[in-house]
Amino acid sequence: xxxxxxxxxxxxxxxxxxxxxxxxxxxxxxxRVVDLKPYFGYLHRGIEKTAEQRTYVQNVPFTDRLDYICGxxxxxxxxxxxxxxxxxxxxxxxxxxxxxxxxxxxxxxxHCVAIGFLLNDLGAFFTPVLYCLRQREYILDLFEMAxxxxxxxxYIRPGGVVEDVPPEFIPxxxxxxxxxxxxxxxxxxxxxxxxxxxxxxxxxGVLPPERAIAYGVTGPVLRGSGVAYDIRRAEPYSIxxxxxxxxxxxxxxDAYARFLVxxxxxxxxxxxxxxxxAQIPEGPVMAEGVRRIRPPAGEAYARIEAPKGELGFYxxxxxxxxxxxxxxxxxxxxxxxxxxxMCVGHLVxxxxxxxGSIDLTMGEVDR
Amino acid sequence: xxxLNNLFGFLQDWISGKLSGFxxxxxxxxxxxxxxxxxxxxFLVVTVMYLTYLERKVLARIADRLGPNRxxxxxxxxxxxxxxxxxxxxxxxxxxxxxxxxFLAPVVMVAPALLPYAVLPFGPRxxxxxxxxxxxxxxxxxxxxxxxxxxxxxxxxxxxxxxGGLRAVAxxxxxxxxxxxxxxxxxxxxxxLSLVRxxxxxxxxxxxxxQPLGFIIALICCVxxxxxxxxxxxxxxxxxVAGYHTEYSxxxxxxxxxxxxxxxxTVSAMLAILYLGGWxxxxxxxxxxxxxxxxxxxxxxxxxxxTFPRVRVDQLMNLSWKVLLPLSMVNVAVVALVDKLGLxxxxxxxxxxxxxxxxxxxxxxxxxxxxxxxxxxxxAWQVREA
Numbered sequence: 001x002x003x004x005x006x007x008x009x010x011x012x013x014x015x016x017x018x019x020x021x022x023x024x025x026x027x028x029x030x031x032r033v034v035d036l037k038p039y040f041g042y043l044h045r046g047i048e049k050t051a052e053q054r055t056y057v058q059n060v061p062f063t064d065r066l067d068y069i070c071g072x073x074x075x076x077x078x079x080x081x082x083x084x085x086x087x088x089x090x091x092x093x094x095x096x097x098x099x100x101x102x103x104x105x106x107x108x109x110x111h112c113v114a115i116g117f118l119l120n121d122l123g124a125f126f127t128p129v130l131y132c133l134r135q136r137e138y139i140l141d142l143f144e145m146a147x148x149x150x151x152x153x154x155y156i157r158p159g160g161v162v163e164d165v166p167p168e169f170i171p172x173x174x175x176x177x178x179x180x181x182x183x184x185x186x187x188x189x190x191x192x193x194x195x196x197x198x199x200x201x202x203x204x205g206v207l208p209p210e211r212a213i214a215y216g217v218t219g220p221v222l223r224g225s226g227v228a229y230d231i232r233r234a235e236p237y238s239i240x241x242x243x244x245x246x247x248x249x250x251x252x253x254d255a256y257a258r259f260l261v262x263x264x265x266x267x268x269x270x271x272x273x274x275x276x277x278a279q280i281p282e283g284p285v286m287a288e289g290v291r292r293i294r295p296p297a298g299e300a301y302a303r304i305e306a307p308k309g310e311l312g313f314y315x316x317x318x319x320x321x322x323x324x325x326x327x328x329x330x331x332x333x334x335x336x337x338x339x340x341x342m343c344v345g346h347l348v349x350x351x352x353x354x355x356g357s358i359d360l361t362m363g364e365v366d367r
Numbered sequence: 368x369x370x371l372n373n374l375f376g377f378l379q380d381w382i383s384g385k386l387s388g389f390x391x392x393x394x395x396x397x398x399x400x401x402x403x404x405x406x407x408x409x410f411l412v413v414t415v416m417y418l419t420y421l422e423r424k425v426l427a428r429i430a431d432r433l434g435p436n437r438x439x440x441x442x443x444x445x446x447x448x449x450x451x452x453x454x455x456x457x458x459x460x461x462x463x464x465x466x467x468x469x470f471l472a473p474v475v476m477v478a479p480a481l482l483p484y485a486v487l488p489f490g491p492r493x494x495x496x497x498x499x500x501x502x503x504x505x506x507x508x509x510x511x512x513x514x515x516x517x518x519x520x521x522x523x524x525x526x527x528x529x530x531g532g533l534r535a536v537a538x539x540x541x542x543x544x545x546x547x548x549x550x551x552x553x554x555x556x557x558x559x560l561s562l563v564r565x566x567x568x569x570x571x572x573x574x575x576x577x578q579p580l581g582f583i584i585a586l587i588c589c590v591x592x593x594x595x596x597x598x599x600x601x602x603x604x605x606x607x608v609a610g611y612h613t614e615y616s617x618x619x620x621x622x623x624x625x626x627x628x629x630x631x632x633t634v635s636a637m638l639a640i641l642y643l644g645g646w647x648x649x650x651x652x653x654x655x656x657x658x659x660x661x662x663x664x665x666x667x668x669x670x671x672x673x674t675f676p677r678v679r680v681d682q683l684m685n686l687s688w689k690v691l692l693p694l695s696m697v698n699v700a701v702v703a704l705v706d707k708l709g710l711x712x713x714x715x716x717x718x719x720x721x722x723x724x725x726x727x728x729x730x731x732x733x734x735x736x737x738x739x740x741x742x743x744x745x746x747a748w749q750v751r752e753a
Contacts, residue, residue, distance in 0.1 A: 009526045031530065031680055123677025125596055130430040196597055196676045198736075348530070349600070349679045 006034055011351070013042050019117065019355065020362030024339075031347045036340045040333075043366040051326035056082050056158060056293040059326065063313075064152035066328060067364040070110050072102040072143065073306040075156035080237055080302035081313035082158035086295035091287055095160035096239045097280040101173065102146070102155060103238075103304070104269040104276070105139050108180065110307030110359075111220075111262040111269075112136045115187065118259065118356040122200055128191060135183050138176045145169050159290030174277050180270040188263060201256035205342040205354035208253060215338045219309025219331060220265065221358055224258035226251045231305035238304075242279075243272045255357035262359075294321050306331055308359055332364040374652065376492040403495050407484050415628040416446035421662075422669050429673035453624075456617035463524030464614065472522055473615070473622030476515035480626040482508040483633045488563050490646045490653035501562040502550055505637055506543060509592070512626060513539040516611050519623070523614035531610025534600050534680060538591060541687040542598075546588035548695035549581045552702040553641045566645030573644030577705075577717035580698045580724050582642045584691055586667070589634035591683070593627065596672035600680055635664040690732070697724055 012023035021042035027035040047066065051059045063074040076099055083089055091099075116132030140150040146165045147153035155162055191197055207217070212225040222229055230247040232240040248264035250257035295317040303312035312329035335358050342358075343351050382402065386395045420435065420443065427434030435442035460466060486501040488494035498504060513536055520532015554560055556577065557568035575582045591598040600610075612623045639645060639660035648656030678686065701724060705716045 007526060119676060123596060123599065124675060125426065125672050127426075127430040127673050130432060134431060190674075194676065195736075196678050199682050200676055200679060347679060347681065349677075 004029065019360050022360070022362050022365070024351065024355075026348065026351065028348065031349075033343050033346055033348065033351060036343045036351065038336060038339055040336075040362065040365050043362045045367065047367045048326050048328060052323055055321045056086070056295070056323065059323070060154045060157055061152065064154055065363055066330065066367060067306070067308065067311075067332065067361040068151055069113050069361055070106045070307050071149075071151055071153050072106040072155060073110075073304065073311060075154060076103050076238070077302060077304045077306065077311045078313050079156050079158045080304065081300055081315050082293060082295070084302050085298065085300035085315050085317055086158070086293050088159050088287055088290055088293070091160055092284045093281050094164070094283040095285040095287075097276050098146075098161050098165065098285060099156055099238050100240065100243070100276050101273060101280070102143070102153075102161075104272045105142060105173075107269045107307040108266050109136050109139050111266050114220075114307075114356075114359040115191075115259065115262055118255075118353070118359075119191065119197075121352045121356040122197065124197075128187070131183075131187065131190075135180075138179070142169065142173050142176060145172065157286075158293055160284075160286035162286075164285045170277060170280065173273070177270055177273040177277060180273070181267060184263060184266045184270070192260070192263070198256065200349075200353060201254065201259060201357070202252070203254050204346060204350050205255045205357055206253050207338055207342055211341060212338065215341070216334045217309070217338050219305070219307070219335065219359075220258050220261040221335050221338070222309065223247065223249045224261045224357075225253045226257075231303060231310055235303075237302070243275050245272050255353055258357045258359075292321065294319070299325075303329065308332055308361070308364075309335055328364075328367060330364045330367065332358075332360040332362075336360060336365060373492065375490065375654065379492075400495075407495070408481070411481065411484065411629055411632070412625070414632060415625055416450060418628050418632065418665065419449065419624075420446045421665075422672075425666060425669040426673045429670065450621070453617055453621040458617040458619060459614075461524050461614045465522040465524060468518050468522030469524075469614075470522075470619075472515050472519035473619045473626075475518060476512050476626040477622050477629075479508045479511035479515075480629040480633070483637075486562060487633070487636050488566060488640065488645060489657050491563075493646075493654060494563055497561060497563045500560045502554055502560045502565070502641075505633065506547060506550075509630065509633060510539060510543060512630065515626075519615070520611040523611070525614050528611050528613045531613070535594065535611060537680075538594070538598065538600065538683060541684055542588045542591040542691075545584055545687060545691035545695040546592060548692070548699055549585040549588065550641060552578055552581045552695075552699045555699065555703055556706050562640050562645075566640055566647065569644040569647060572714045573642060573647070575642040575644075576714035577721075578642070578698065578702055579718060579721040580694065581702065581721070582638070583725070584695050584698060585638060585642065586664070587686075587691060589638060590668060590671065591687070593630040593634055595631065595668050597675040597677050598683060599672075599677060600683060631665060631668060632661065635661045635668070638664050690728075694724070694728055 007028045009026050009028060010023055011026055013021040021040075023039040023042070025035075025037040025039065026033055045065075047062045051062055054062075060075060060078065063078040064071040066074050079099075083091070112132040112135050116129035119128035120126065143153050143155070144150045146169055147155035147162070207221065207225050209222075209225045209227050212222050212227065217225075218229070226249055228247050228249045231237070232245075233247050245268045246264075248261050248268060250260045250264075252260070295315075297317055297319040299314070299316040301312055301314045303310050305311075309331035310329065311331050314325070314327040314329065315323050316325040318324040339355065339358060342354050346354070379399070383395050383399055386398050390398060423445075424434040424442075435445040438444040438448045460469060483505040485496050486494065486498055486504055488497070516535035516539075517532045520528045520530070520535070523529075553565060553574055556574065557565045559565060559568070594600075612620055615623060636657075639657060643660040643663075645660075646653030646657045648659075651659075698721075701720045702717065705720050708716070
């Protein structure tokens with residue numbers, strides 16, 4: 001017998017495809033992965049602790065910087081938690097609609113980025129990712145129009161949204177949304193049936209539903225394992241119960257299924273957006289009397305179906321203007337737990353693909 | 368008045384005529400050799416520089432961008448800037464490098480990459496040495512670069528480089544076999560191993576029409592031979608950072624880059640010579656036709672790179688050993704059979720036979736993939752909706 005040794009390599013924190021500063025210690029037998037240890041914390045900024053020194057409204061910008069791809073969704077989850085804690089409400093109708101519009105646009109942005117960079121990890125040299133980023137730009141322009149900022153909007157605040165959108169926003173958004181299905185079809189045609197893509201993604205990173213649930217995985221990864229769990233349906237928040245949309249699931253349990261779920265969810269987001277943009281009423285966008293938030297002592301947990309999965313904020317108030325505890329349930333961190341399980345036994349090339357198919361943002365993992 | 372068709376032959380005669388006035392015959396031969404070599408090297412270096420520019424422009428258009436457009440009008444000075452940058456860049460030797468091997472690898476990479484140009488015919492009378500075994504000579508010398516890749520991978524003292532080097536060796540060895548088998552079919556029909564004779568044999572129709580299957584096999588193998596996407600796994604950026612040349616900077620990196628693009632040009636030229644009829648074509652001078660055909664194949668390579676994801680190591684090996692190798696054997700058999708029957712119908716029997724084999728192979732592969740996908744499909748497992 002040939003005597004062989006395993007090889008340990010560090011992938012990251014500086015590596016072309018670790019999606020931010022993330023390090024994996026891979027133990028390889030040839031090219032096959034025997035063990036994988038994720039190391040993170042490179043982007044730790046102490047957001048949860050710092051938030052205890054700030055008022056509830058001052059904390060909104062921190063939420064932008066968790067999952068920095070999806071600022072709007074983070075704002076929404078935090079606003080819901082504060083509203084629950086302080087008993088703010090009812091939220092004006094127009095604000096609710098704007099929240100849904102922003103959250104769904106964010107979902108499209110996130111899935112664009114996820115699919116684009118997954119393809120980059122697969123080695124499709126920048127063409128798909130640029131198509132995706134082009135679409136993302138259109139949506140970021142909308143965010144800029146509404147909030148003045150493209151990635152860190154701080155737009156959705158406790159009580160509503162910070163200010164009404166300019167009059168040209170709704171027509172512009174309608175135009176972008178009308179173009180969405182064609183964009184998804186384009187991606188679909190370019191990628192879904194591609195022989196190499198299928199060979200690379202099918203049966204890679206298989207996560208059986210029992211394991212997914214045991215790890216607490218949520219979002220497209222869970223639905224890609226065939227579990228029809230979507231908080232927008234399971235526990236509707238905001239006004240999601242008014243819209244007609246499907247929860248996309250795929251039975252594949254592999255990276256390909258996750259890819260298909262993301263494509264499908266973009267289509268569903270377009271459906272929701274069409275309905276919301278058609279129905280949005282006029283009116284105020286901020287609840288009455290939300291001046292200085294000083295919730296009574298107590299605690300609250302609010303969660304949303306963020307693009308990457310369940311995003312929750314757990315807040316404890318001691319009656320002061322600052323939260324006593326500000327805890328984030330980070331989607332990316334919890335989805336990351338399943339990484340080792342999915343990677344062991346695959347080749348090095350698959351590890352980056354599996355990592356891409358989970359779709360992480362290190363800002364949220366490390367906080 | 369020299370005809371444009373034979374411009375280079377005329378130049379050659381003119382220069383040697385001038386030289387023979389004051390040099391002995393052996394001196395003229397030597398001088399002509401040096402002039403040819405220098406001319407070829409200049410041509411290659413400039414070609415490579417502008418291939419990178421062309422590639423970036425083409426890829427940019429595919430990806431809905433503009434590409435380089437800052438240096439000079441339309442960015443045409445970009446390659447010059449790139450070369451200058453690479454030359455003045457500091458060469459950093461990794462602490463754990465095996466220094467002699469590390470420095471030798473780029474040289475071993477470039478030198479064999481240049482050798483094929485001794486035998487590649489750019490036109491009639493435009494071949495430095497028309498040797499009788501050129502079809503074997505080109506793959507033989509280009510496969511020396513495999514050694515350089517392994518040296519670079521080992522000498523860098525970096526694990527990513529080592530993996531890249533090992534992948535490169537496995538890939539080059541695997542794809543040389545179907546490639547040569549595909550070339551064998553061409554040799555079989557033309558009855559010669561000389562590239563000039565092979566081109567001359569295609570005066571009536573290019574072998575692409577008679578051997579479509581052989582061309583596709585050769586094209587896939589050539590893309591794999593030069594480590595281009597979708598077979599760029601030795602330097603897979605997203606997995607191995609940059610593979611075997613991760614630790615090279617400055618001139619060392621430039622050498623690998625140069626060799627890679629010269630390699631691309633070589634395989635495209637081989638495909639143009641063996642399958643597209645080399646310099647044959649109406650109206651335009653032969654060397655222009657040859658370059659048009661070469662650039663056509665190069666653009667196909669750019670196009671592949673702009674569109675396709677990368678295959679995985681094991682899939683790469685499967686493709687070579689389980690699909691391309693049997694198919695290339697079938698191709699040799701079919702071509703031999705068609706040639707033997709000699710139906711006097713030109714390329715038609717070959718074309719039909721090739722297309723039939725391709726259709727059968729595609730059908731078989733598709734059913735196998737379906738079977739695999741069906742075996743892998745798991746029952747959906749639904750959680751009761753809350």
